[in-house]
Amino acid sequence: MTSSVVTSPIPDSTRSSRVPPALRKRPRLPVRRQQSVSVAPHEIALRSARHGVTALLSSWGLVCKDVVDTVELIVSELLTNALLHTIPVPGDEIGLSVAEAGGAVLIEVEDGGGPTTPAIRPRAGDECEHGRGLALVDAMADSWAWRTLPNGRRSTWAYVSAAPGGGAW
Template sequence: MTATATSSAATAQQHLSSTSLVRRLGTTGRGMDLCIPRSSPPGLGSAAEMSEEDRLWPGRVRRTGREQLRTWGLDILCEPVELCLSELVTNAMRYGRGPVVGVRLYRTASFLFIEVTDGSPERPVLGVAGSDEESGRGLALVDAIAESWGVSEDGTCTWCRLSVPEEQP
């Protein structure tokens, strides 16, 4: 990373922290973009090492996503979207490398998309957790709920897609 990129990220982090806990970068009838400043060191891999503030973000993002779905009249998707948002944001906070986590929720006529950007080029892997393990099921849940999911070519963004139900007469 260049010195300019590092200082830009630090400036963005400072600006976001000083103006609000979460900054809504843009909202339209078709989508919502959130930028969440991290307070834990990047790439911890363990919930026990995450700051209390970072542990609160998945719940906050779930509530914000629920509000957006209600605005769109898609209350029926609240539970699956909240679960996907929670799992993807938790993974980004635990394993991400960037100073911020980006969350994008948008829709088309047929699909609802969730994108979570964490700044880490390491691609998440769909694992199999043992029955006694307390973690490791996040992507398996996303895989079971979403119509499809994947990772950007550079590894920094994990996304999933859910079908939007057809409008009832």
């Protein structure tokens, strides 16, 4: 069964710094497989979710190591940002959705929102332990963005295309 992830295709200019992340559109994918889970806002749960995504991609037959590693890193960074930079609500969990279409993967993390918006920080110093996450996501994903949902929660997504040159999964 084929369903579609909403909004419109990615224009070629989405990687441009002139397009703010909040205005970028998620790609439209003819989704073959999708999995959504709730993740407790604790480090150990984030680690389990990251490993779970790797196992999920493997169970789907996605074995291109570069793409799987990229998706795992992006999941880790987006979940960590959701844990560290959102307003915690007792009992509230972080939503994680992974969709696949023809080897391309769309990752989406929904959190409680917060007083700041996701942004790439100026280069973090060598001694800084934080501040590189979205720069890594920006460098590794084909596109990423965030939006505030009508209920005040925030959705941050990243899109990773299929293996270069249409390589086999």
